[in-house]
Amino acid sequence: MKNIILTGDRPTGRLHIGHYVGSLKQRVELQNTEYEKFFIMIADAQALTDNYGNPSKVRNHIIEVMLDYLSVGLDPKKVTFFIQSEVKALPEITAYYMNLVTLNRLLRNPTVKSEIKLRGFDHEDKGIPVGFANYPISQAADITAFKATIVPVGEDQLPMIEQTREIVKSFNHVYEKEVLMMPEPLLSENEVCLRLPGTDGNNKMSKSLGNCIYLSDDSETLKTKIKGMYTDPTHVKVSDPGHVEGNIVFTYLDAFSTEADFKKFLPDYKNLDELKEHYRRGGLGDMKIKQFLFNIMEELLIPIREKRKYYEAHLSEVFEMLKKGTEEANGYADKTLLEIKEAMGIDYFTNASFFDEQLKKYE
Ligand code: ATP
Ligand code: MG
Secondary structure, three states, rough: OEEEEEEEEEOOOOOOOOOHHHHHHHHHHHHOOOOOEEEEEOOHHHHHHHOOOHHHHHOOHHHHHHHHHHHOOOOOOOHHHHHEEHOOOHHHHHHHHHHHOOOHHHHHHHHHHHHHHHHHOOOOOOOHHHHOOOOHHHHHHHHOOOOOOOOEOOOHHHHHHHOOOOOOOOHHHHHHOOOOOOOOOOOOOOOOHHOOOOOOOOOOHHHHHHOOOEEEOOOOHHHHHHHHHOOOOOOOOOOOOOOOOOOOOHHHHHOOOOOHHHHHOOOOOOOOOHHHHHHHHHHOOHHHHHHHHHHHHHHHHHHHHHHHHHHHHOHHHHHHHHHHHHHHHHHHHHHHHHHHHHHOOOOOOOOHHHHHHHHHHHO
16 A cells, blocks of 8 residues: 655745755655655644734745745645645544544643743733644644655654544544554654754744744845854854854754765865864864855755746746645545544435434334
């Protein structure tokens, strides 16, 4: 049996280099492997759970995210792109799953817990919207509606996959039918890529935190952001010994640099270990490592910016892709919804056996 792959992003901003190393790069590799179907969802309904007061932010980033996808090389011939809220079966599936999860279980979810703090829902005047607390269930509906077996994600999404697996197990058990497929998360192999920190040193680069290097940043913006990056506060003079742990420039070099980059841009060093050693010893300035990081990032981003420009000039193509993909996604999700309703015995009009049973009762 071939895999179905599903993954997605919230249209809350343009995509950043954390998305690139944590997920996009892997998707581009995955699209050239064997699978039955590869879906990428723009999770606008999920984005609204914590941006309900700002729907125009979500609306304005749908095409932006599509442009980012295409600019990194995701291929519409291999991948089906769709908009979450336009797939009508998803909220209905979510509603049935809501009976299989306790309120306590939802609020125990570590990602939900930390996002509650992050979004300020723990302040007295705000409170946690039901829709927000419920988003792990809605995500389970997204994954299972497409019978996804592989879900490429960043580390912060692991609790969501765990929640989905619990729902799959519970649904198939309660309704005594193997309707839902068990999904597996697929994480990046490089540890620093699991959760790339922000340029401000925050432990996660995130659109909502404003600490991002965007894939669409121009050369000047990239330079300014790298220049302003946090390094090691104890490394004042070039000759001072420095720390590489917690030094974001080195974290990014861990994520992005290769030996080929050293040959090309910094031939005095063979690899990152040698560079780190020199920094620890003292005598290596921040400017030099930042310039090296800039060269690497610039080389990565130039073709991405160019591809983006092409699609910016062909927006109707992009819009059509999304429309066609969403139609196709509806076909898949409708089919699963029918199977779900059948397993639950609520397929009153789509299955003749309901009426036959009633007839028999009154024979
Ligand atoms: P928001 O702040 O709105 O939540 P985000 O930047 O966290 O936005 P999402 O759309 O929530 O982005 O995440 C999309 C995917 O990218 C998820 O699989 C997530 O795990 C991954 N991801 C997001 N940020 C990072 C990061 N800094 N490092 C690695 N992966 C990431
Ligand atoms: Mg997020």
